[in-house]
Amino acid sequence: xxxxxxxxxxxxxxxxxxxxxxxxxxxxxxxxxxxxxxxxxxxxxxxxxxxxxxxxxxxxxxxxxxxxxxxxxxxxxxxxxxxxxxxxxxxxxxxxxxxxxxxxxxxxxxxxxxxxxxxxxxxxxxxxxxxxxxxxxxxxxxxxxxxxxxxxxxxxxxxxxxxxxxxxxxxxxxxxxxxxxxxxxxxxxxxxxxxxxxxxxxxxxxxxxxxxxxxxxxxxxxxxxxxxxxxxxxxxxxxxxxxxxxxxxxxxxxxxxxxxxxxxxxxxxxxxxxxxxxxxxxxxxxxxxxxxxxxxxxxxxxxxxxxxxxxxxxxxxxxxxxxxxxxxxxxxxxxxxxxxxxxxxxxxxxxxxxxxxxxxxxxxxxxxxxxxxxxxxxxxxxxxxxxxxxxxxx
Ligand code: FAD
Ligand code: DHB
Numbered sequence: 001x002x003x004x005x006x007x008x009x010x011x012x013x014x015x016x017x018x019x020x021x022x023x024x025x026x027x028x029x030x031x032x033x034x035x036x037x038x039x040x041x042x043x044x045x046x047x048x049x050x051x052x053x054x055x056x057x058x059x060x061x062x063x064x065x066x067x068x069x070x071x072x073x074x075x076x077x078x079x080x081x082x083x084x085x086x087x088x089x090x091x092x093x094x095x096x097x098x099x100x101x102x103x104x105x106x107x108x109x110x111x112x113x114x115x116x117x118x119x120x121x122x123x124x125x126x127x128x129x130x131x132x133x134x135x136x137x138x139x140x141x142x143x144x145x146x147x148x149x150x151x152x153x154x155x156x157x158x159x160x161x162x163x164x165x166x167x168x169x170x171x172x173x174x175x176x177x178x179x180x181x182x183x184x185x186x187x188x189x190x191x192x193x194x195x196x197x198x199x200x201x202x203x204x205x206x207x208x209x210x211x212x213x214x215x216x217x218x219x220x221x222x223x224x225x226x227x228x229x230x231x232x233x234x235x236x237x238x239x240x241x242x243x244x245x246x247x248x249x250x251x252x253x254x255x256x257x258x259x260x261x262x263x264x265x266x267x268x269x270x271x272x273x274x275x276x277x278x279x280x281x282x283x284x285x286x287x288x289x290x291x292x293x294x295x296x297x298x299x300x301x302x303x304x305x306x307x308x309x310x311x312x313x314x315x316x317x318x319x320x321x322x323x324x325x326x327x328x329x330x331x332x333x334x335x336x337x338x339x340x341x342x343x344x345x346x347x348x349x350x351x352x353x354x355x356x357x358x359x360x361x362x363x364x365x366x367x368x369x370x371x372x373x374x375x376x377x378x379x380x381x382x383x384x385x386x387x388x389x390x391x392x393x394x
Contacts, residue, residue: 002030002150006018007152009160011031013287014308021312025312036124043104044189052389053306129166130157134175138155140154158311163292168285184229187212187268188265188266189266204253205353208244211226225248273291278307297347348383351373
């Protein structure tokens, strides 16, 4: 039988970052992860960090490689109707920028810091189950390690186990409300060793569907195209992917595109989802366990980081000052930010994708909105301040 102060479910970015912040504050924690560490590191996901996320990684002591290898971007491009419009993020937001650094690399840095500090992460923990978190007493977690039953007693549980995790599903269905929108398309993503088509990201709206040219370094690109939810990966050869991407880009970006062998290829569905509240007695949900945004605004990972910031603050204040004020405000504080990011991610998705059920009126409105964005500094400023991340409260 083991015990800890905080049992963290999930070793994605939310769980690892929370563990790191708590450990640095002297709060003991154990992470239970159902997959192997290799599996967690093989998942290619987000790539754009807001300044607030970079600051938090610095506070957690894991930003050295990020500062060496991350690419600071002061703008993005939006391509539409054969033209590419630069949105000058920094000059429109008083100097704020975003940093290109893959989620995989953040995970690697956090895992290395945890291993160096000798902290416990139990990978391949099967059958994780949460107990007594709403009873008023102390909660506990049961799981199987190498096939043997284990029990972990704790003061609090942090459910950082993603959208399909066990934490949200352990809560009585009448104790929370969910809000959801699904989209009639997915994103097909390719990672390849080829130089980016432009020095900054290119988001493209095209009648054939959305496209995005992102990057992981000056020699490695991460590109996405809108695809059908019914598409399978074997339908999309590398050649077909690059040809389709080229067709959806503006001529300048298309001319710079150099097809290369896909190192990774995956299809992700798009979803907006929020569970309210984010606290249930001694269980707190954080990151994708509580909410999902469509990836268009690059907000998923950044939202996970801001949840973790609020939760770590609450737990640190609780243990250091015996005050539960911040913990009691965690859910409301996090949800305010979540809904702002939900709104922005939905708006960017609607602006840039082709909706199969879109009528001619909606299509004209979408074009008028892009036209407005291309011609109005006010519209560009609104996009920029959301993209770089709305200011966190103190
Ligand atoms: P996760 O990263 O999902 O981590 C949860 C962890 O919990 C996982 O390691 C999982 O194995 C573990 N777990 C699950 N169930 C259990 C259990 N029962 N017991 C123990 N452990 C469990 N965001 C962007 O901004 N841009 C993108 O391009 C982008 N692409 C994405 C592509 C995909 C396929 C997905 C799924 C997400 C993508 N996101 C993207 C979102 C972003 O990656 C997430 O917001 C981010 O990973 C959230 O981190 P998290 O730690 O909360 O959840
Ligand atoms: C990436 C993903 C996004 O969803 C996005 O909006 C920007 C960049 C990426 O994987 O690099």
